[in-house]
Structure formats: C-alpha cells, structure tokens
Amino acid sequence: MAVVSRTTIGGVDARGFLTRLLKEEGAEACLAHVEVLRATQPETLPLPDLPEVLRRRLAGAGIGGLYPHQRRALDLLDRGDHVVVATGTASGKTLVYNLAFARTALADEKRTALYLFPTKALARDQLRQVRELKLPQIRAGVYDGDTPQAERPLIRRNANLVMTNPDMLHASILPGHARWADFFLRLSLVVLDEAHVARGVFGSHVAMILRRLRRLVAHYGGQPQFVLASATVGNPSDLAERLVGLPFSEVAEDASPHGEKLFVLWNPPLVDEELGLRRSAISETSWLFGRLVESEIRTIAFCRTRRAAELVAEFARRELPGGLKRRVKAYRAGYLPEERRALERALASGELLGVAATTALELGIDVGSLDASLMAGYPGTRASMWQQAGRAGRRGEPSLAVLVAQDDPLDQYLVQHPADLFEKPPEAAVVDPTNPYVLEPHLACAAREQPLAEEELAVFGEGAAEAVGRLEEEGKMVRRRGLLHYRGRESPHRLVDVRSASGALYAIVERETGALLGTVDEARVYWHVHPGAVYLHQGEQYEVDELDLVGRVALVSRSDADYYTQTRDLTDVEVLRVIDEGAVGEVPALFGEVKVTRQVIGFQRKLSSTQETIDEIPLALPPQTLVTKALWWLLPKRLLLRARITPPMLPGTAHAAEHAAIGLLPLVATCDRWDVGGLSTPFHRDTAGPTIFIYDGYPGGAGIAERGHESGARLLEATFEAVRLCPCARGCPSCVQSPKCGNGNEPLDKQGAVALLAAMVGRTWG
Numbered sequence: 140m141a142v143v144s145r146t147t148i149g150g151v152d153a154r155g156f157l158t159r160l161l162k163e164e165g166a167e168a169c170l171a172h173v174e175v176l177r178a179t180q181p182e183t184l185p186l187p188d189l190p191e192v193l194r195r196r197l198a199g200a201g202i203g204g205l206y207p208h209q210r211r212a213l214d215l216l217d218r219g220d221h222v223v224v225a226t227g228t229a230s231g232k233t234l235v236y237n238l239a240f241a242r243t244a245l246a247d248e249k250r251t252a253l254y255l256f257p258t259k260a261l262a263r264d265q266l267r268q269v270r271e272l273k274l275p276q277i278r279a280g281v282y283d284g285d286t287p288q289a290e291r292p293l294i295r296r297n298a299n300l301v302m303t304n305p306d307m308l309h310a311s312i313l314p315g316h317a318r319w320a321d322f323f324l325r326l327s328l329v330v331l332d333e334a335h336v337a338r339g340v341f342g343s344h345v346a347m348i349l350r351r352l353r354r355l356v357a358h359y360g361g362q363p364q365f366v367l368a369s370a371t372v373g374n375p376s377d378l379a380e381r382l383v384g385l386p387f388s389e390v391a392e393d394a395s396p397h398g399e400k401l402f403v404l405w406n407p408p409l410v411d412e413e414l415g416l417r418r419s420a421i422s423e424t425s426w427l428f429g430r431l432v433e434s435e436i437r438t439i440a441f442c443r444t445r446r447a448a449e450l451v452a453e454f455a456r457r458e459l460p461g462g463l464k465r466r467v468k469a470y471r472a473g474y475l476p477e478e479r480r481a482l483e484r485a486l487a488s489g490e491l492l493g494v495a496a497t498t499a500l501e502l503g504i505d506v507g508s509l510d511a512s513l514m515a516g517y518p519g520t521r522a523s524m525w526q527q528a529g530r531a532g533r534r535g536e537p538s539l540a541v542l543v544a545q546d547d548p549l550d551q552y553l554v555q556h557p558a559d560l561f562e563k564p565p566e567a568a569v570v571d572p573t574n575p576y577v578l579e580p581h582l583a584c585a586a587r588e589q590p591l592a593e594e595e596l597a598v599f600g601e602g603a604a605e606a607v608g609r610l611e612e613e614g615k616m617v618r619r620r621g622l623l624h625y626r627g628r629e630s631p632h633r634l635v636d637v638r639s640a641s642g643a644l645y646a647i648v649e650r651e652t653g654a655l656l657g658t659v660d661e662a663r664v665y666w667h668v669h670p671g672a673v674y675l676h677q678g679e680q681y682e683v684d685e686l687d688l689v690g691r692v693a694l695v696s697r698s699d700a701d702y703y704t705q706t707r708d709l710t711d712v713e714v715l716r717v718i719d720e721g722a723v724g725e726v727p728a729l730f731g732e733v734k735v736t737r738q739v740i741g742f743q744r745k746l747s748s749t750q751e752t753i754d755e756i757p758l759a760l761p762p763q764t765l766v767t768k769a770l771w772w773l774l775p776k777r778l779l780l781r782a783r784i785t786p787p788m789l790p791g792t793a794h795a796a797e798h799a800a801i802g803l804l805p806l807v808a809t810c811d812r813w814d815v816g817g818l819s820t821p822f823h824r825d826t827a828g829p830t831i832f833i834y835d836g837y838p839g840g841a842g843i844a845e846r847g848h849e850s851g852a853r854l855l856e857a858t859f860e861a862v863r864l865c866p867c868a869r870g871c872p873s874c875v876q877s878p879k880c881g882n883g884n885e886p887l888d889k890q891g892a893v894a895l896l897a898a899m900v901g902r903t904w905g
Contacts, residue, residue: 154401174403174404176397176401183207189238192274196273206231208226222367224367225368227397228525235368237269240277240327243328245276252301252329253303253363258304259304278297280294301322305348314584323355324361328366329364330366331349332368334367335378338809341637347578358589370525370526371393371522377567398538402540405423406551417544420515428493435492440455442496443516444497449469452468468493469494469495470494498523508532510538511531517553520566547873550873551864551865569842573600574839576838586625587631590619644658647659648693649694662838665760673700683695707740708740710736711736712736712823714733715731718730718768725777733769734766737762738762739760743755782894782895789829795874795891796875798887800817801815801817803858807850808846859897862875867889870889
C-alpha cells in the first residue's frame with residue numbers, strides 16, 4: 140500500500156477510513172494502488188473590461204478574478220475566434236460562455252444565444268445558474284421534450300437565450316426554422332457543452348446537426364461564434380473542428396484549484412482461484428458504498444447500466460440501519476422529470492447521503508459538495524473516469540475516489556498498470572463526420588428544411604456530393620432549377636435516431652397491459668429480444684413471447700425465471716477494400732471497409748446463480764448485414780511456427796487473442812467493448828491465411844477500429860500483458876472470455892494466446 144498523507148473528507152480522516160476498511164477480512168488484498176493527487180492552489184487574473192452591473196453580480200457570487208484559462212478563452216472570443224475549452228471538472232468552463240453572452244446581452248439584448256447540452260437535466264441546472272446572475276437583459280428558457288406545449292411559443296418569442304439538446308434541435312427547431320427566423324438572425328453565440336460526450340456515432344449525428352444549424356442560420360443572416368466546453372481529451376481542437384466544421388482555437392491549460400484527492404484502485408477478491416473468478420464489481424461497490432454512507436461520507440456510486448444502479452442502491456440499503464436506508468437512492472435515465480429533479484435537490488441539500496447513478500450524473504449538474512466517488516468498473520475512457528472522480532471535491536475540498544475493477548481484461552490490466560491511468564495523456568475522442576450512413580439521412584433532412592444549393596454541400600464536408608447522388612438514385616432527392624429538393628413520402632427527421640446508427644426501432648410491449656416498456660434498434664433486436672429472451676426493465680424480468688419483424692414489435696410477459704439467456708450466432712466478414720496497410724513487427728496490420736454478416740442461430744439458457752448452461756434452443760432468424768470499417772492482423776506461418784502454435788491449437792488461440800484485444804481496445808479508442816465485434820479464423824478467403832478481425836458495430840464505422848489500427852503496437856502489447864499477468868490457468872473473464880461471444884466462448888486457448896501475442900509483439904515466451 141502506498142503511503143497516504145492525512146486527508147480529511149467530509150469531516151472524516153480519509154486515511155483513517157481506509158485503515159479501518161483494511162482491517163476487515165480480505166480487504167487488504169483488494170487494495171491494488173493508491174494515487175495521491177496533491178492539492179493545487181488557484182492562480183487568478185483580473186477581470187476583463189466588464190459592465191459594472193456584471194462586475195457587481197460576480198462580486199456577489201464571490202468572483203473577483205478569472206483563472207488564466209478562462210481569461211484566455213474570453214480574449215480569443217474577443218478576437219472573433221471559435222473556441223474549445225477542454226479543462227477538468229469544476230474548472231469554470233460554464234463561466235466562460237455565460238460571461239461571453241452576458242456582455243453581449245448587456246450591450247444589445249436583442250442578440251441571442253443557443254446552448255446545447257447532452258441531457259435535459261444539465262440544461263435545467265444551467266438555467267438555474269444563469270438566473271442567479273439576475274440580469275433582466277438575459278431572458279433564458281429551456282426548450283426540450285419536457286417543455287409544455289403551451290410554453291413553447293412564449294420561449295420562441297421572448298427568450299434571447301435558449302437551452303436545448305441536439306435531439307430537440309434536430310427534431311423540432313431545425314424543421315420548424317421559420318418560427319425561429321428572428322432568433323437565428325440575431326444569433327451571436329452557439330455553445331456545445333460536454334462536447335467530449337459527442338463521440339462515435341452520436342458524435343457523427345451531432346456533427347451533421349451542427350452543419351444543418353450553420354446552414355439555416357446563414358440563410359437568415361446570423362453569424363454566431365461557437366464555444367465548445369469539454370472534459371480533458373487528447374484532441375480538443377480536432378474534435379471541435381470535426382463536430383462543427385470550422386477552425387477552432389484551443390484552451391487546454393487548467394489553472395483552477397483542486398483539493399487533495401486519494402484515488403484508490405480496488406480489485407474485488409477472487410471467489411474461485413482455479414477458474415480465476417472474482418466477486419462482481421456491483422457487489423463490491425455496494426459493500427464499499429454502504430461503508431462510506433455508514434461513516435456519513437457523502438458518496439456517489441457510478442454504474443454502467445440502469446439495472447446496476449438500482450442493484451447497488453438496493454444492496455447497500457439492505458446493510459444499513461433504518462435511519463440511513465432512507466438517505467440512499469438510485470438515479471438514472473428513465474425516471475419521470477419531476478422525480479429526477481427531486482433527487483437532484485435532495486442530493487444538493489444533503490438530505491441524501493448516497494446516490495447510485497448512471498452516467499446521467501457524470502456531467503456537470505450541480506448536486507452540491509460530495510466527498511467520495513465510487514466507480515463500478517472502468518467507465519471506458521480516462522475522460523469519463525476523471526469526470527466521475529471529479530464529482531467529489533468539486534468545491535476544492537479533499538476527497539476520495541475509488542475505481543472498483545470489473546472481471547474483464549481492460550479493468551484487470553489497468554489495476555496492474557496504474558501508470559496507464561495516471562501518467563498517460565487522455566485518449567482522443569473519435570468522431571467520423573463522413574460516415575455515409577449518418578451523412579445521407581441528414582442531407583435529406585437539410586433538403587426538407589430548405590432546398591439545397593450545390594455550393595452548400597461543402598458545409599457537409601467530404602462525401603456530401605456522393606451521398607446526394609445516392610439519394611437521387613433512390614428517388615429521395617430531385618433537382619429543380621439548380622436546387623436539390625427532398626421528395627420522400629415520410630418526414631426524414633422521424634427516420635433519424637440521433638443516439639443510434641440504426642433508424643429502425645422495435646417497440647418492446649408488455650402483452651398483458653399494452654404498456655410500452657422501451658425500444659431497441661434494428662442492429663441489436665435479434666440479440667436482445669429474440670423469442671424466448673429474458674429481458675430486464677427497471678428491475679423487473681420479462682420473457683419475450685413473440686417478435687413481429689413486420690410490425691417491429693416484441694411482445695413480452697412478466698417472468699420469474701431463475702435463468703438468463705445468451706445468443707449463439709455465426710459471423711462472416713468479407714473484405715471490400717483496403718484503406719491502409721502497415722505492420723506491427725512482422726505482423727501485417729490492415730484497415731479497411733468490410734461487409735459483416737451475422738445470424739443468430741439459437742440461444743442458451745443459463746442459471747443466474749451459477750452461470751451453468753441449462754439447454755440450448757435453436758432459432759430461425761434472418762441474417763443481418765453491416766458494411767463498416769475494420770482492422771485486421773494476418774498471422775504469417777513463420778510467426779506461428781516460432782510461437783509453437785500447431786494447426787489444432789490455432790482456432791482457440793486466435794479466438795482467445797481476438798477476445799482479449801477487443802477487451803483492451805478502449806485503452807486506445809473511446810469506446811465500449813459492446814461497440815465492436817470480431818472474428819478470428821484459421822483461414823480467410825480474402826487474406827489467404829489465418830486472420831483476426833475487429834470491426835465497428837455501426838453502419839459505416841464509428842472511427843473505433845481506425846483508432847485501434849493507428850495505435851500500432853500499443854494495443855497488442857497491452858493485450859499481451861493483460862493475458863500474461865492473469866493468474867488463471869485456462870482463461871477467465873479477466874483475460875480471454877467474453878460476455879458477448881456468439882460461440883459460447885468455445886474454443887479458447889489461453890496459453891496459446893499468450894504465446895501468439897508474445898510473438899506478435901516480438902517478446903520471447905515459453
């Protein structure tokens with residue numbers, strides 16, 4: 140254990156808390172690492188030239204100066220630049236754009252601003268902060284799906300600051316742009332807050348929505364500046380330029396103060412040493428959560444799924460005495476708006492001591508001063524990890540952060556290589572604005588909003604002309620008098636799901652009541668709601684009775700089954716074109732476009748208690764095809780000979796290496812292992828040899844495989860280390876087993892994978 144200086148959190152000695160915790164049976168073996176993040180002192184500069192009324196409002200809030208990064212951002216805006224501010228949690232990014240617009244509104248209250256937030260809760264929290272300035276010249280309103288219909292015309296007519304989200308901008312504001320003509324004419328500032336969230340396919344959609352916004356604002360004569368606020372990422376200006384399509388100036392030096400933070404890496408205990416199985420991260424997080432709440436340390440526990448958040452809160456409550464049970468709640472998407480806001484108020488006031496939350500609370504909602512942050516598993520990116528850790532100690536107080544490792548290759552690698560978390564630069568956020576599967580429907584939306592002129596296609600970037608050609612061939616777009624008009628029967632806006640790559644959604648309906656429980660996109664429907672599947676919704680268990688492929692409805696009934704279901708599928712990859720060729724040592728490494736064909740052929744029912752397979756049931760579902768991007772490695776015969784991989788060993792060896800590499804991919808690309816798929820084969824017809832493929836699970840690609848390809852040897856070296864260091868004998872979830880394997884994790888050869896990966900990265904082994 141690292142030597143930890145005395146640190147007080149919430150009136151409690153953090154070292155003392157850890158010392159008491161480690162006295163509990165088996166706890167000391169779980170402490171993998173403690174990082175002491177020293178306190179930093181504030182550095183401030185004088186306020187810039189501001190109207191006296193604004194200076195008084197700032198003074199009333201205790202603000203007499205600005206951090207250097209805030210002042211630099213405002214100076215760049217004064218120069219006319221578009222600006223991206225990428226600094227840490229609670230570093231005052233919001234003040235930058237609020238000051239920028241406050242100055243403008245005080246000079247001319249007819250000027251307008253549009254703030255975009257990724258969540259409704261964040262918009263309402265920021266509305267409260269703007270209103271605290273008490274400037275009558277700023278008339279702010281939230282315009283989103285929760286805004287009552289009767290209030291919307293009032294906001295359109297009267298507000299000069301509108302807060303919304305990309306979804307509402309796409310589905311309501313842009314298609315109804317004529318009602319926003321005056322607002323767009325006077326638009327001076329567009330803000331995209333939490334811009335690092337706009338990555339992958341969601342980022343591609345946001346990029347297209349912002350280009351549509353730019354085009355319509357220009358049509359009405361507006362010339363706004365853009366401000367993007369982001370967590371610390373590896374490529375802030377590149378991310379901003381990909382999202383907006385304009386050049387940006389970057390501010391990334393964070394000069395804000397931070398209290399001391401103890402950052403603990405905690406590895407749950409082994410429950411089966413022979414199989415290498417560990418106690419689940421959810422169970423371990425629940426236990427730690429309860430201990431912190433017992434000590435009256437105000438704590439937030441971040442979970443990766445809604446169900447996990449509910450379970451962590453429920454398990455913790457079971458172990459707490461009556462008076463404390465009531466002070467622990469879950470917070471996640473799916474609650475009614477008034478319920479979410481009541482929880483936010485209770486947390487901010489101190490009425491709640493602990494909240495188990497999804498990433499809905501990762502973003503900058505003000506929930507008061509928290510003392511400790513728990514993470515049930517690595518969030519997938521260092522940017523998200525620091526956001527979640529930064530939710531505790533936001534007011535400069537000392538704090539505690541604990542990352543509880545999951546039983547998977549990435550988490551196990553990280554607890555054994557803490558330098559990758561604390562010393563490596565943050566990942567680059569991945570956005571591909573040229574994805575044709577995103578570009579085409581947004582061009583259709585743009586043409587429906589306002590017929591497109593040929594010269595306007597440049598706003599939409601590379602590939603727009605080709606996409607228009609395809610839309611014309613499909614009869615969805617036609618040229619009239621030099622302009623491109625949309626001519627489809629359906630509204631193109633309704634066909635676009637901003638949060639997904641697949642526009643077709645299937646409804647999940649309870650058969651008995653007719654209640655809509657949720658939706659699932661077409662790309663995942665056969666895997667999640669096939670006939671016989673066990674489906675979980677808000678802690679309740681259902682079984683899928685029927686999947687109507689024509690009506691796009693899955694009918695489900697309540698179930699008390701003591702098992703869960705896992706699909707079996709077949710995958711085929713066809714190489715369409717090679718985009719880039721390279722090598723990792725003597726291993727040919729390629730990146731290109733592929734066609735993936737997957738077919739669900741059945742499912743297994745497994746006991747929830749032991750994960751033992753009960754039976755396997757065949758299914759007759761049609762295959763799905765996906766044109767996407769992939770990376771692939773060829774395995775030369777001489778390499779296999781040197782690694783002593785015999786032909787009978789090769790299928791299990793390559794399969795195990797594929798699983799492990801997919802598990803480690805989030806180390807080099809902002810993704811989740813569920814965002815990608817893979818295939819390994821002893822012989823592939825297009826490569827004429829043994830090959831391992833990893834592909835993006837989204838039409839057109841999401842930039843993930845490309846980032847993995849660009850990482851060169853780093854991904855393979857990390858994969859080798861993770862498998863080599865895992866103490867299990869034959870493979871386990873911490874190294875080569877995958878929870879999403881369509882072949883039931885068969886065959887897998889862990890020792891063969893270690894030898895193969897060693898040879899691939901030029902290490903001696905065996």
